[in-house]
Amino acid sequence: MNVAIGSKNPAKINAVKETFSLLEEKNMEFISVDVPSGVSTQPFSDEETLQGALNRAKNVFEKVKPDLSVGLEGGVDVTSRGLFLCNWGALIDKDGNEYIAGGARIPLPNEFLEPLKKGLELGDVMDAYAKKRNVRHREGAIGIFTNGFIDRKEMFAHIVKLLIGQYQFSKKN
Ligand SMILES: O=P(O)(O)OP(=O)(O)OP(=O)(O)OC[C@H]1O[C@@H](n2cnc3c(O)ncnc32)[C@H](O)[C@@H]1O
Numbered sequence: 814m815n816v817a818i819g820s821k822n823p824a825k826i827n828a829v830k831e832t833f834s835l836l837e838e839k840n841m842e843f844i845s846v847d848v849p850s851g852v853s854t855q856p857f858s859d860e861e862t863l864q865g866a867l868n869r870a871k872n873v874f875e876k877v878k879p880d881l882s883v884g885l886e887g888g889v890d891v892t893s894r895g896l897f898l899c900n901w902g903a904l905i906d907k908d909g910n911e912y913i914a915g916g917a918r919i920p921l922p923n924e925f926l927e928p929l930k931k932g933l934e935l936g937d938v939m940d941a942y943a944k945k946r947n948v949r950h951r952e953g954a955i956g957i958f959t960n961g962f963i964d965r966k967e968m969f970a971h972i973v974k975l976l977i978g979q980y981q982f983s984k985k986n
Pocket residue numbers: 819820821822825854855856885886887888898934935936937939948949950952953954955956965
C-alpha cells in the first residue's frame with residue numbers, strides 16, 4: 814500500500830509513518846510532497862484549518878495517485894476563552910472517500926494574537942518565544958506548552974489514528 818503525505822514537515826511525515834507502521838500491512842511505501850494548502854499560511858479558525866488539511870490531502874492525491882493520501886494542518890482558533898492551537902487531518906482513499914479528524918487543543922498566550930494578526934506564522938512566534946529554532950518541525954507549540962509531555966508528532970499521530978480507524982470502520986461496514 815502506498816500512502817502520500819501532503820507536506821515535507823518531518824513532524825507530520827513521522828506521525829503518518831509511525832501510525833501506519835502499527836498496522837499489520839507490510840510493504841508500506843510513503844511519499845511526501847509539499848503541496849499547497851489552499852488556505853492562509855497561518856489558518857485562523859477550525860474551519861480554515863480543516864479546509865487546509867483537506868486541500869493538502871486532495872492535492873497530494875491528484876499528484877501522486879496513491880492508495881491513500883493524508884493532509885495535516887495546524888492553525889489557531891479564537892474562542893471566548895482566548896487563542897487556541899488547533900490541528901486537523903484528512904485522509905482520502907482510492908474511491909474518493911474523505912475522512913476527517915480534529916486534534917488536541919490547548920490555549921496559547923493571548924499576546925500571540927497581535928503578531929499572528931500582523932501576518933507572522935505561529936512557527937516564527939514560537940521560535941522567538943521559546944528562544945529555539947524550527948519548533949514547528951520539532952516539538953511544536955504543543956511540546957513547548959506541555960513541557961515536552963506531548964510533542965507535535967505525537968499530536969498528529971493521534972489524528973492519523975482517528976483517520977485510519979474511521980477508514981477501517983467504513984471498509985467493514
Ligand atoms: O510545511 P508545512 O506542512 O506547511 O508545515 P507547517 O509547520 O508550516 O505547518 P502548518 O502549515 O500545518 O501550520 C500552519 C501554521 O501554524 C504553525 N503551527 C501550527 N502548529 C504549530 C505548532 O504546534 N508549533 C509551531 N508552529 C505551529 C505553522 O508553523 C504554520 O505557521
